[in-house]
Amino acid sequence: MIAQQNSTSTDTEEGEARADALAWQWISILDVILAAPPVSMADGVAIADLLMDSTIGLPISGVHGAKLTAFASLRDLMARQAAQDAADAELLSLFRQWVENESLFDGNPLSDEDASVASDNGKRLMLEIAAIPAHTAIGFSIKIYAREHWLHGSPAGQPATAVRMPDLPPEAVEAVFQRNMFRDALRVMPELNALMGDAALPAEVADV
Structure with a gap:
């Protein structure tokens, strides 16, 4: 007009x-x-x-x-x-603490005692992240990432914060859900990309 x-x-x-x-x-x-x-x-x-x-x-x-x-x-x-930003501030803080804690495993080998402490701290932070309600897209992205990491761990040779993609047929419903949830989470919260190392979603199956 x-x-x-x-x-x-x-x-x-x-x-x-x-x-x-x-x-x-x-x-x-x-x-x-x-x-x-x-x-x-x-x-x-x-x-x-x-x-x-x-x-x-x-x-x-x-x-x-x-x-x-x-x-x-x-x-x-x-x-x-x-x-809304303030609503998920505690969740974001806990997630960044978890990232810092997991990064301990990427440095020099930890003693058995230090590894046990870091493992316990990681579990505690995961439980707190799971328990706190998410109010924003960033909060839900954190929960998606944390849950997938807890379920599947990190792939060999990648940062401890990276998420291992489960070995599933690309067309499997679970695989499609995981890829697309990750795509949403990484788009909403770009800093998650840095945690994945080289374990990014394969390009040939990223779009379904």
């Missing part, structure tokens, strides 16, 4: 009237968009783009009406996001 408005000639009265009609139609649509509460951060970015637009946004007419509503909605969205 914006492109149609910009391409409409205003050299004639008819063209000017058409451009005005398109402008009012766009303003009505804009008010509806700005009045809709954003649900995701992507929604928030879209609203922020509209508010900052040099032809229709705040620089033109300031904050009032639908724009004021949109500002309030953005504030509420950011407050909810901050609360």
